[in-house]
Amino acid sequence: MIELIIPAIFSCIVAFFVVFTMTPPLIKFLEKRNLTVKDVNKKEDVMIARPGGISIIAGIVASELVLYAFLQLNEILAITITTFTAFLIGYVDDRRVMGGWFKPLALAFAAIPIIVFGVYGSDLAFPIFGTVQIPVMYVGLIIFMISITGNTINSIDVLNGVASGFMVIASFSLSVCLFIMQNYEVAIISLPLGFVSLAFYKYHKIPSKIFPGDSGALTLGAMYGAIAIVGGVEIIAAVALLPAVINSFLFLSSVKQIVEHRQIKGIPVDHTDDFKLKATNDKTAPITLVRLILAGGPLTEKQVGFAIFKLTIFSGILAIITTFLMGINS
C-alpha cells in the first residue's frame, strides 16, 4: 500500500494540472476555428467552445502513463486504450452527426482491449448474497458495460457543468468503494478520472466556457465502465451511477427506441420569461431527469444542476453502503 502512495499522488497531480492548464488554450483554439455551439439555456446568443474532450483525454492518458511508468500493470494499458478508443468514437460524432446506433455499437468495440489483455474476472459480485460465476456471459457483459456507461454519461450532459460535476462525485465514490474493498491498485488507477473531471468542471460549470462534447462524455463514461470491470465492482459502479441510469431509463422508456436527442421532435424543457427552466406539457416529448426535477416548478439551470448533484451524492452513499454489504458474505 505504502509503495502506491507516490505514484498515486504524481498521477493525480498530472491528471488535474494537464486539464487545468490545457483547457484555456484549447478554448481559444476552438473559438478561433469557429468550433463553437450555441448555449440554448442562455438568454443571450452565447457561443461555447466544443469539444473539450481533447483536454480530458490528454489528462487521462498523461496521468495513466505516469502510473504505468511506476506500476507496469496491464490493467492500466487496457483502461487507457479503451478510454482512448471511446474518445475517438466521440470525436467522430463531434465532427460528423452520426445515427443513434453509432455510439452504442462503436463503443462495444472500445471494450476489446479489456478482453484482449484479460484483465477481468468471471465472477459477478453481489451484495449480501455473494458471487455468481458467469465465464462466457461475462464477456458479453464487458461489451455492454462500456457501451452503457459511455452513453449514460453522454445522456446526462444536458446542462452547464452537469456531466463533469456528476463524474467528480460518481468517480470519487467509486474510488472510495475500491479503497474500502482494499483493491488499492485499481483504486489508484481510478483516481485520475475524478481529478480530470474536477479540473474540467472549473471551465464547464455554469456559465460554461467549454462543453465536453461527445468525445469528452464518452471518454469519462467509458473509463468509468472500464474501471468497474477491471476492479470487479460492476454492481457498485452501477449504483453510484444511478441518477444517470434513471435519466437513460426514463428517456428510453418514453421514446421506446435508441435515438439521438437531436432527433426528438417534442420539447421536454422550455424557458420562462426570466429564462428559468420549466417542464413542458408536450406529450410527444421524452421524460427526462431534468423534466422530472422541474415538474415541481421552474428552476434556474444552476438549481437543476445542484439537484442532480444531490441525487448523485445520495447514490454515492448507497454505493458505499453496497460495498459494506459485499463484505457480509465474503
Next chain:
Amino acid sequence: MKSGLYGFLLAMWVLILFGGGILVTVLGPFSISGFGPSDMLITSMIKAIIAIILVIVWILILSKLKNWIFQKEINS
C-alpha cells in the same frame, strides 16, 4: 417531485440487491452435465437467457414503479 426521485432511486437500489440475490441463489449453483466439453457453454447460455429474462422483468417492474411514483407529474 424530488422526494419521488429519491424514492425511485432507492427502489432501483433495492431491486438491484433483490435481483442479485435471485442471480446468486438460482443461477449460481445451476449447471448442466452430460454434453461433454459443451457442458460449460450450454450452462452459460441457459444462465444468460435466465439473466436476460430477469433484466426484462426488472425493467418492467421499474416502468410500473415509474408510472406509480411519477403519475401525477407525468400527466400534468
